[in-house]
Amino acid sequence: MRVLGVDPGLTRCGIGIVDGGAGQAPRMVAAGVVRTPADADIALRLLQVAEEVEALMDRYRPDTVAVERVFSQHNVRTVMGTAQAAGVVALAAARRTIPVAWHTPSEVKAAVSGNGDADKAQVATMITRLLRLSAPPKPVDATDALALALCHLWRSPLQNKLAEQTRLARGIRMVAR
Amino acid sequence: MRVLGVDPGLTRCGIGIVDGGAGQAPRMVAAGVVRTPADADIALRLLQVAEEVEALMDRYRPDTVAVERVFSQHNVRTVMGTAQAAGVVALAAARRTIPVAWHTPSEVKAAVSGNGDADKAQVATMITRLLRLSAPPKPVDATDALALALCHLWRSPLQNKLAEQTRLARGIRMVAR
Numbered sequence A, B: 001m002r003v004l005g006v007d008p009g010l011t012r013c014g015i016g017i018v019d020g021g022a023g024q025a026p027r028m029v030a031a032g033v034v035r036t037p038a039d040a041d042i043a044l045r046l047l048q049v050a051e052e053v054e055a056l057m058d059r060y061r062p063d064t065v066a067v068e069r070v071f072s073q074h075n076v077r078t079v080m081g082t083a084q085a086a087g088v089v090a091l092a093a094a095r096r097t098i099p100v101a102w103h104t105p106s107e108v109k110a111a112v113s114g115n116g117d118a119d120k121a122q123v124a125t126m127i128t129r130l131l132r133l134s135a136p137p138k139p140v141d142a143t144d145a146l147a148l149a150l151c152h153l154w155r156s157p158l159q160n161k162l163a164e165q166t167r168l169a170r171g172i173r174m175v176a177r
Helices: A042-060 A076-095 A105-113 A120-130 A140-155 A157-176 B042-060 B076-095 B105-113 B120-130 B140-155 B157-176
Strands: A002-007 A012-021 A024-035 A064-068 A100-103 B002-007 B012-021 B024-035 B064-068 B100-103
Touching (some): A002 A042, A012 A140, A024 A042, A042 A076, A064 A140, A076 A100, A076 B042, A076 B076, A100 A105, A100 A140, A105 A120, A105 A140, A120 A140, B002 B140, B012 B042, B012 B140, B024 B042, B042 B076, B064 B076, B076 B100, B100 B140, B105 B120
Parallel strands (some): A002 A064, A064 A100, B002 B064, B064 B100
Antiparallel strands (some): A012 A024, B012 B024
């Protein structure tokens, strides 16, 4: 079971890919961040995010994409960019028939640290431990995305079962060709 | 000069295509609405919006796409869906090298009615007059999208000049092949 976590954003879009499953220690497969220039055209920034995320989906072939569900933030302008980036990521997954799951920041923090109000440092410490890394994840912008992927692995055993069956069914179809 | 206006949304995404230019009466080319079921998976709803909007872009080949810029609304859930839909529309345009322009609802209302606080009925009346239609636009969900397209034609003569030059340059490149 492979989950690609996405902490969406236009200025920084964090990506974290984790393998895991029942009775299996989770393993970090990749971590990265897509950055786009704040002064660039919004449509071109979305295109850059889409192309880089699509390349990662095609390279790592996740079973599920887990995206942060943002309800509100202080800066409305940032929220709109975040939602637009989340939209193009979800679209890229849908085009590849990869299911998309949404988790709120507090669900993610609670899943990895036991505390829905954990701060950035606590989340980074827990991710380092849980993925048995020798140092906090790099780039640091990928931390929340890795936390999202872990959260999804632990919170959604039923969804994961379905995603796995879908993947197996796809495999069977491909063989049958 | 052809503008495809988009009033973004997941439940209803309004589309209005208008031709116009300096010293030319604007003409409605097409109007429509993409609807997706409120209970469907968000990623699949975004995929449906993207596919239908892309088909319209490929069929009508607009010079510019004008999208409503939403800053805030009362319902945060609706805002996120609206922003996600706007994101996939902007992405579709960027993939086709069609420039994307953003206008706020009050800019649009002011452009078509002279009043940034005009209500829906006033906007519909003005659109009917300005496009010399025999009845208010159908589907009614396309009204704001047509207003966006008109607003863009009138507010952005310089942007339009650039878009036209880009289109001509693309045409020349295509001929040179």
